[in-house]
Amino acid sequence: MEEKRIYTLFIKYKYGRLSASDREELRAWLEASEANRELFVSFLRICKQEVQFEALGQLEPDKAWDACRRRRLFRRYLRHPLTRWAVAAVLVGLVCLWYARWDTTSEASGTSLAELFPNHGHREALFVSGQGQVWSQTDSTFVWLDPKAPASHTSDYRWLKDLSSSRDKRSNEVHVPRGGEYSLVLADGTKVWLNACSTLRFSYPFDSLRVVSLEGEAYFEVAHDRKPFEVHAAGNVVRVLGTKFDVRAYAGQPLQVTLAEGRVQVDGAGGDRRLLPGEQLTEAVGTYDVHEVDARRATAWTRGVFEFDDTPLDEIVRQLERWYNVDMDYASADLKHIRFTGTILRKESLGYALEMIQKVSDVCFSKKGECVRIEKK
Amino acid sequence: MKDSGFDAMMFGRLKAGDEAAFKCLFEHYYVPLCLYSVQITESPEDSEDIVQDFFVRFWEKGFYRTVDTNLKSYLFNAVRNLSFNYLKKQRTYLFEELEERSLSLPEECTEDDVREHHRHLHEAFRRLSPQEVRVLRGIVFEGNTYKEVAQEMGISVNTVKTYLARALKFLRMQLLLGIIFICFLRIFFSLCHPFL
Numbered sequence: 001m002e003e004k005r006i007y008t009l010f011i012k013y014k015y016g017r018l019s020a021s022d023r024e025e026l027r028a029w030l031e032a033s034e035a036n037r038e039l040f041v042s043f044l045r046i047c048k049q050e051v052q053f054e055a056l057g058q059l060e061p062d063k064a065w066d067a068c069r070r071r072r073l074f075r076r077y078l079r080h081p082l083t084r085w086a087v088a089a090v091l092v093g094l095v096c097l098w099y100a101r102w103d104t105t106s107e108a109s110g111t112s113l114a115e116l117f118p119n120h121g122h123r124e125a126l127f128v129s130g131q132g133q134v135w136s137q138t139d140s141t142f143v144w145l146d147p148k149a150p151a152s153h154t155s156d157y158r159w160l161k162d163l164s165s166s167r168d169k170r171s172n173e174v175h176v177p178r179g180g181e182y183s184l185v186l187a188d189g190t191k192v193w194l195n196a197c198s199t200l201r202f203s204y205p206f207d208s209l210r211v212v213s214l215e216g217e218a219y220f221e222v223a224h225d226r227k228p229f230e231v232h233a234a235g236n237v238v239r240v241l242g243t244k245f246d247v248r249a250y251a252g253q254p255l256q257v258t259l260a261e262g263r264v265q266v267d268g269a270g271g272d273r274r275l276l277p278g279e280q281l282t283e284a285v286g287t288y289d290v291h292e293v294d295a296r297r298a299t300a301w302t303r304g305v306f307e308f309d310d311t312p313l314d315e316i317v318r319q320l321e322r323w324y325n326v327d328m329d330y331a332s333a334d335l336k337h338i339r340f341t342g343t344i345l346r347k348e349s350l351g352y353a354l355e356m357i358q359k360v361s362d363v364c365f366s367k368k369g370e371c372v373r374i375e376k377k
Numbered sequence: 378m379k380d381s382g383f384d385a386m387m388f389g390r391l392k393a394g395d396e397a398a399f400k401c402l403f404e405h406y407y408v409p410l411c412l413y414s415v416q417i418t419e420s421p422e423d424s425e426d427i428v429q430d431f432f433v434r435f436w437e438k439g440f441y442r443t444v445d446t447n448l449k450s451y452l453f454n455a456v457r458n459l460s461f462n463y464l465k466k467q468r469t470y471l472f473e474e475l476e477e478r479s480l481s482l483p484e485e486c487t488e489d490d491v492r493e494h495h496r497h498l499h500e501a502f503r504r505l506s507p508q509e510v511r512v513l514r515g516i517v518f519e520g521n522t523y524k525e526v527a528q529e530m531g532i533s534v535n536t537v538k539t540y541l542a543r544a545l546k547f548l549r550m551q552l553l554l555g556i557i558f559i560c561f562l563r564i565f566f567s568l569c570h571p572f573l
Contacts, residue, residue: 016468023471030472037475044479046498048416052481053495055421056488061408064429065400071433 010043060333113358116367117351121196121323124180128173130204137182170203176216179325181346183302186212189223193302196322197250217248219302222262236268236283245275246299253318255283260295306344306353313338313363317374324350329368331375338363384448391448396436403432406449410456412486417460417476427459453483509544512537 009026012018018026030037124138176182176194183193187204194200198216206227213232222229224242231238233249243262249255257266258280265274266281270288275281280293300307306323308316314336317328323346330336338361344353354365354372364377383405390398407428414424434440435455457480464470481490505513508530515526516537527534 013471018471030475040472041475041479044476045481048479048481049491049494049498051415051419052412052486052491055412055415055424056491058421059408059411059425061404061411064407064425065403067425068403068429068433071429072437 006039010040014047057337058333112351113355113365114349114351117324117326117349117354117372119179119324119326119350120348121179121181121325121346123182124177125182125184125194126175126177128175130170130172170205172202172204174200177325178322181301181323186210188225188227188229190229191221191223193219195219195301196325214247214249216250217246217301219246219299220244234268234283236266236270239265239267244299246295250318250322255281257281258293258295258298260299300343301346304346306346308340308342308344310339310341312336313340313374316340316357320350320353324353326350326372327370328372328374331373335363335374335376381449388448399436402448406452407432408488409483409486410452412488412491413453413481413483414456414460416480417457417464423463424460427463428456431456431459449483505544509540512540513544516541 006029009018009022009029012022013026030040122138124136126134126136128134174182174184174194176196176198178197180196181194183191185191186202188206188210190210192200192212195217198214198218200212200214200218202212208227210225210227210229211232212230215233218231220229220231220240221244222240222242229240229242231240231247233247234255236249236255238245238247238257240262243264244260245262245264246258246260247255248257255268257264257275259275259277261277263274263276265272266288268283268288270283270286273281273288273290275290278292278295280291280295280298282289282291294309297307297309306316306319317336320326321328340357340361342356342360344356350372358364362377364375366373366375387398387402391402410428410431411421411424414427415421418424418427461470470476484490485494511530512526515521515529516523521529523534523537527537530537
């Protein structure tokens, strides 16, 4: 068989377009020799490898375990005969409700995102002093809290219940919840900006060493002092002598340190690495990756701005979830890789931010319960 | 951790019904099993369904009790059979034996291996010149004649033939695969974003 004919048949086979006579021709050719069969197998092998590579980008292993658990629960409930009837009844009910909704919402179909999502982030923090005193502070209020009173155990601060009475008298904590941000000045003059969902711990007064520990994200402008300043975050130590830098250490994300001015040294499982201004360090497995970035952009959040520069949607979503205290979920995983460049003021509402993103891309948002649903337009 | 060591450690705890061990097993084998299955189903979603369903049944029906010492073979064989069953329901399956021969082995289904194969293949393509790639696309993917491609590129038909021959010869040397390149290229261009 001529070369061109062979590959035409291979391709038709792959696309399922073999006619009956094509099939016979291919079958005869394959039966003719082992060399022919080997060729075909090699072709199939490469196709399979490409399919596997494509699949890598689409698998969702982090969600898999939970999906399994849901299957198990579902199967267990479904086994009971009464449950089946209950499920059927609920479905019928839902269908009726759905139609009823359709009538009332058809007029309100023009509801904009800005109206659906008025969520705002704001200045808020909870302080726990070494003496065990607890108070909450926002722009307009200052509230003493009794850690033992159930009323103070809001969802963000449930851990207050477990506050032990035997604490290190010098240790202080600042907690910024989801939807909050806070800035403060430490006793040595160091300024700290805390982003949403962050906790800073420090002792007062400082020892021979100024040590703070961080979960979440903070930007530091460290006051010059003979004593070195250290930030402990996610098992790493960032050492500085007087400088401006950002540390991002959220759970489930790799550590990231961005240096604006001065010098820092980062020590941890990735080894130790000294940074120069304009460099950003990201923790990878057993090592640190360092890139040059625009430090002003990376710290724009301290000036009230989200600055995205070719940022993938999944990172944007994480930041929006924390600042606006909302959960977002994707209609399909490949949306996570769509990239954006642009600036949004943090003081704007969530709906406004979503409208901006929707305007410049193929992504659209809708409200699903209390969550934001992300879909392709 | 090497699979055999991991399996040995898991095996005892699994037999005893230790659920934490089951979760550990799941996390260790989930992605390789999905990658193995997707070779057959060609659908990542369906492969994920198959593998998740399998694990749920594996646990709930107590198959872990009857499993032999070679845990890994058991898992991959089970997923392979389930994947083929799924495929047969989708369409008539020709050349079964040759398709099975072309499957990557379970050992080759780690994330690193898959990325490495892809990278190696595309490294070879990247070393072609832009003209060679354009000619390949024109003749092979778009199915144009030599004359049409020559006109489009503003070169002679002989030059087109030369480029094509050089590109194919280079690829043959790199990948040692003969005619397959041509066929593969058509799939390659249709599955991936063109790299030019």
